[in-house]
Amino acid sequence: xxxxxxxxEDRLPHIYxxxxxxxxxxxxxxxxxxxxxxxxxxxxxxxGIGCSxxxxxxxxxxSLHTTHGRALAFATGVKMAKPAFNVVVFTGDGDMAAIGGxxxxxxCRRNIDMTVVCMNxxxxxxxGGQGSPTTPRGCLSSTTPFGCAEPPFDLCExxxxxxxxxxARWTSYHVKELEKxxxxxxxxxxxxxxxxxxxxxxxxxxxxxxRQVMDHVEFLKSHSLLKAKRDxxxxxxxxxxxxxxxxxxxxxxxxxxxxxxP
Amino acid sequence: MKLSIDENRCKGCNLCTKVCxxxxxxxxxxxxxxxVAIPELDRPERCTNCRLRNLYGRQLCGVCxxxxxxxxxxxxxxxxxxPHKVAIEY
Ligand SMILES: Cc1ncc(C[n+]2csc(CCOP(=O)(O)OP(=O)(O)O)c2C)c(N)n1
Ligand code: SF4
Ligand code: SF4
Ligand code: SF4
Ligand SMILES: [Mg+2]
Numbered sequence: 001x002x003x004x005x006x007x008x009e010d011r012l013p014h015i016y017x018x019x020x021x022x023x024x025x026x027x028x029x030x031x032x033x034x035x036x037x038x039x040x041x042x043x044x045x046x047x048g049i050g051c052s053x054x055x056x057x058x059x060x061x062x063s064l065h066t067t068h069g070r071a072l073a074f075a076t077g078v079k080m081a082k083p084a085f086n087v088v089v090f091t092g093d094g095d096m097a098a099i100g101g102x103x104x105x106x107x108c109r110r111n112i113d114m115t116v117v118c119m120n121x122x123x124x125x126x127x128g129g130q131g132s133p134t135t136p137r138g139c140l141s142s143t144t145p146f147g148c149a150e151p152p153f154d155l156c157e158x159x160x161x162x163x164x165x166x167x168a169r170w171t172s173y174h175v176k177e178l179e180k181x182x183x184x185x186x187x188x189x190x191x192x193x194x195x196x197x198x199x200x201x202x203x204x205x206x207x208x209x210x211r212q213v214m215d216h217v218e219f220l221k222s223h224s225l226l227k228a229k230r231d232x233x234x235x236x237x238x239x240x241x242x243x244x245x246x247x248x249x250x251x252x253x254x255x256x257x258x259x260x261x262p
Numbered sequence: 263m264k265l266s267i268d269e270n271r272c273k274g275c276n277l278c279t280k281v282c283x284x285x286x287x288x289x290x291x292x293x294x295x296x297x298v299a300i301p302e303l304d305r306p307e308r309c310t311n312c313r314l315r316n317l318y319g320r321q322l323c324g325v326c327x328x329x330x331x332x333x334x335x336x337x338x339x340x341x342x343x344x345p346h347k348v349a350i351e352y
Contacts, residue, residue: 004336010269013270016332018274018298019275019276019331022330023330024328024330027329027331027333171320173294175281175325213275214280217280219308
């Protein structure tokens with residue numbers, strides 16, 4: 001495997017739980033990065049804090065494992081100081097949408113040239129399963145023991161509304177599609193945001209009737225609705241089920257961006 | 263080319279048993295020294311990448327490898343004249 005060489009082999013196996021989908025997302029991201037022909041010396045991976053944010057620690061290039069929620073602030077700094085660098089950010093739903101929410105919308109607004117891969121397990125995995133801003137209604141977490149009563153954020157709509165140039169959503173089941181989406185994200189100048197819904201058997205699955213890892217992956221697969229199909233359903237005034245989520249390329253445009261390679 | 267699972271990395275999540283179109287990975291039964299049941303390979307020579315990689319000169323399929331969260335699935339070159347089980351498929 002050619003993207004093999006991007007891993008820090010001495011750090012593997014990683015600490016993720018058995019069946020955690022974060023490793024799958026690292027594979028797909030690195031497979032896309034490997035196709036870009038980038039030099040390792042010119043590539044930086046940045047993250048905040050969380051299980052998802054441990055990803056750069058397993059990658060051979062220089063990286064910044066920063067403070068909780070601040071991955072995008074640090075990544076912005078890297079881009080401003082070194083516009084020629086390729087910046088890829090790994091983050092989680094808690095890291096990016098809760099404590100890092102403001103950094104997120106402003107990085108989208110500024111349309112800074114970087115690619116952000118958000119591993120959305122819909123929970124705070126690392127700290128034992130507290131609810132996050134993307135925990136779906138009715139789901140159990142340690143802070144929503146009777147089922148989450150709040151409506152969740154749609155991270156992709158947020159990124160689109162705030163100004164990101166490229167926005168896509170896939171799941172840890174759609175490995176080939178995800179690899180392609182990350183590649184388009186890396187190629188697109190400006191802010192590229194790829195949300196990946198992912199299974200977290202330990203903190204989310206265990207509490208939410210996904211006893212087996214595959215049960216959750218099957219759920220992600222069967223509840224994803226291709227954007228083209230969703231659009232057709234809307235055109236025909238059909239009802240789009242509430243528990244389905246849209247996957248595919250959601251936004252691609254060419255707003256003025258900053259930090260684009262000279 | 264032949265498939266190999268790295269016993270040091272595999273955590274026995276069995277995701278690979280669900281994604282291969284040929285169902286080459288089967289749930290393992292015996293625990294290894296780390297207490298993990300490594301999946302068994304069912305006639306792995308059927309794998310697209312095993313058969314055609316060297317002919318096409320590029321990675322084919324590879325869904326199991328991308329899916330494996332623990333980077334445990336790889337392909338290795340075969341030794342010359344490695345004995346094969348002869349499988350006849352009708
Ligand atoms: C300033 C600060 N507040 C709180 C924490 C505790 N903390 C660590 S990880 C985390 C949540 C991570 O959630 P997410 O980004 O979804 O990552 P996951 O573990 O789910 O991948 C929290 C609240 C912290 N490390 N720093
Ligand atoms: S707690 Fe969840 S997100 Fe964290 S490593 Fe375990 S399965 Fe993955
Ligand atoms: S997907 Fe990887 S870690 Fe999981 S059982 Fe298969 S080889 Fe092992
Ligand atoms: S590469 Fe494809 S055909 Fe070969 S073992 Fe993996 S999933 Fe199966
Ligand atoms: Mg999370």
